[in-house]
Structure formats: C-alpha cells, structure tokens
Amino acid sequence: MRFQNLMLRACVTVAIAASTTALAGDAPAATQAAGPVTAIKAGRLVDVAAGRVRNDQVVLVQDGRITAVGPAGTTPVPAGAKVIDLSGHTVLPGLIDTHTHVTSDPATPPYHHYGISVPRQALIGARFARDTLLSGVTTIRNVGAAGYTDVALRDAISAGDVIGPRILASGPALGITGGHCDGNMLAPEFHEQAEGVADGPVAVRAMVRRNVKYGADVIKYCGTGGVFSKGTRVGAQQYTPEEVAAIVDEAHMHGRKVAVHAHGANGIKVALRAGVDTIEHASLIDDEGLKLAKEKGAFLSMDIYNTEYTQSEGPKRGELEEFLRKDREVAQAQRDNFRKAVQMGIKLTMGTDTGVHPHRDAPKQLAVMVDYGMTPMQAIQAATWVGAQALGIEGEVGQIAPGYAADIIAVGGDPLANVRAFADVGFVMKGGEVYKQ
Secondary structure, eight states: OHHHHHHHHHHHHHHHHHHHHHHHHHHHHHHOOOOOEEEEEEEEEEETTTTEEEEEEEEEEETTEEEEEEETTTSOOOTTOEEEEEEEEEEEEOEEEEEEOTTOOTTSOTTGGGGOOHHHHHHHHHHHHHHHHHTTEEEEEEOOOGGGHHHHHHHHHHTTSSOOOEEEEOOSOBBOTTSTTSOOSSOGGGOOOOTTBOOSHHHHHHHHHHHHHTTOSEEEEEOBOOTTSTTOOTTOBOSOHHHHHHHHHHHHHTTOEEEEEEOSHHHHHHHHHHTOSEEEEOTTOOHHHHHHHHHHTOEEEOOOSTHHHHHHHTGGGTOOHHHHHHHHHHHHHHHHHHHHHHHHTOEEEOOOOBTTBOGGGGGGHHHHHHHTTOOHHHHHHHTTHHHHHHHTOTTTSSSOSTTSBOOEEEEESOTTTOGGGGGSOOEEEETTEEEEO
16 A cells, blocks of 8 residues: 555656646747847749749748748738838849859869868858858858868858858768869879778768768769869769669668769769769760659759859969860850750759859859740749759748748849849848848
C-alpha cells in the first residue's frame, strides 16, 4: 500500500511538472509582440507565378515576411505602418543567381591567387556579397570555394556580421586528379592538388560526406574540362558513370542537390542519366542531351553573359591565352544551345558565373537571355521562381506572395519593355530590411 501511495504521488508530481513546463513554453509565444509593419506601394508588381503584371498594388511586410499582397483600393494599410512609395517603379521578387563564385575576384591575375589565404578569401567574399546584394540579387548558390569560405560567409550573413544575399554554399567542388576542379597551374615538383580531388566511387562518396559534414548545402562536381583550367579540354568527360552515380546517390541520400560543371556533351549526358539536378554551363550540349534534360526535368544554368568581359579584360589581368582561346571556342555554341533549350521548353535559370566577371553585373545577364530567345517575362521568371525551384527553396523565396520571405527589388520604368533596366536596380529589400533605396 505504501508503495502504491508513493507511485501515485510521483505520477502527480510528474504531471504537475509537465503541465507547468508546457505552460511556461507556451507563454512567450502567446505574449510575443509582432514587429512593425512596412507597406510598399507598387506602381507595377510582377507576379512571376502567373506571368503577369499587376498595377497599383500594396505589399505588406512584417517580421521579415510578406503578409499580404493586393490592390491598393482593397488592401488596408495598418495604422502606424511605415510606407515605402514605389508608385513610379516596377516591383519584383529579389533575383536568384544559381551559379556564383562569391569569394573570387575577377580582376585577380591567374597566379596571384596563390598568395591569397583562406581567411583572406572569406573577407574578399564579404565585399562581393555586398556588391551582389546591392545589385538586386538576394539569393545565390555558390558553386565552389576553397576552405569552406562560402559556408563561413553564409553563416556570417545569417548572423548579421556582414550584409549579403542568402547563400546556398557548396564548399570545395569535387574533381578528378588533373581535372577542371584540380590545381593544374604549378610544375610537378610542387605537388599541387585541390582539396576537392577524389578518384573512384569510394573516394567521391567520402568527399561528399566531408562537404556535408562541414556545412555544404549543395554538392558541386566537375564533369568535364573547363575554360579556366590549364591543360583540360572543355568538352572532355571527367568522372566515369560509376563515379557520377556514387556522387549523386550519396548527395541525394543526405538531402543535397547536385550541380555539375559540364561543358561537353558526354559529361552532360552521364550526369543527366545519373539524376543530377542542374547542369552548369551546358555549352556543348547536343540534341540528345537537350531531350534528356527535358525528359528528366533537369535545370540548365547557362552563363551566356560573361564572354565579352573575359575577352576584353582577360588580357589586361594576364589571363593565359589557352583560357581565352577556349572561351572563344565555346561562347557562341553555348548561346546557340541556350536558344534551343528555350525553344524546347527546358527549365533554365539565371546562372551568371560571377567571379569570372564582376559580381555587381549579374543582373545584366537577363538582357542577353532575351537576346537569345526568352521573352522578358521568361527571363524574369528564370531569375526568380524557376531559380528557386532549381535550388529547392521555392516555398521560401522567388515570389511576392503571402508567407514568402520579403526579398523585394524595384526598377524604374518597365523591364518587360526594356529588360536592360536591371542594370540599375534602385531598391533592394532582403528579409524585410531595406539595403538600397
């Protein structure tokens, strides 16, 4: 009997403690005050999901998120709200760049980067993150950075230490020995090797796990040669089908999407058959590859803007003639294949390869996308909600709609009539905070 009484008292004590804990946990949520409201008056608002422009709209923002969007005449603005009048502007979601190298300086001569430490690269990235954000790009996917500098930069931005876009970071890109993602610039006696080099199915799985361990949001590997790598042929396949299958399987098992640097047709098709999520560059994709991309629902991220910069500025910084020649060889083919992809209805994002050209110039690619077959609306969609889908964050960013992060930009005039308006984005908000007005 005494034992039963003790047990009953213990049960009552636990129940009271649990009840008290639950009430204590609920109290802050019940009493937490909502933040101030910001009301944006939009003369024109681009609804990227519907593919149309809505006139005379109001967007309400609170606690970093969009709470309401509607016509000015029927959308009440709460008393005391801060009003931002963009009645003379076109308002859009913040742009998304799916291919960046935010810790890279495009003005750096080829061999000069050997004197730049990993901490210095992170600080360089802080500078270019700011440039990126102020250009109107509020989300980037960074595909390749030494020493996990892009991971560190992502975390610093999230903590408010520096300003910049939302970052999905890859850390070091995977590559074969002697491939595009290896270090091939020094003589053999220096035994140079990039930190992402991994050969064989077992080694690539281990490298994917290492990147996940150190905070990578996405896995990037090099599936063909490249323009800015000494001794590689742009179209040549790198990694066997077995190695690629291991990379993709391991990454997907950890919930990470896979982006592949792939200029050449064979490397592209190997990647698509293995289930890669996005093809970067896709310069020499053939008709079979285009059909396969359409069938698989893969995204192409094609950097069709930067060749003029490479050809004009490359010689000034001492770029190797090998690199300039390879750029000339693939530039027009890439643009022609971009046009084919548009005509086939393949999913295309805005992937600019900043770091090869100035970070502040990323939005200028939209005009070239229109030059090569897209309508202005398609280009805007590629740089917003289609890009969000490619990155797997379509429920968070990419639209101006209730519940979404308040990543909002504005340009003067009508970008659907003149897409070059994106060269000068005049208003930038990220997460409800105004960074440029």
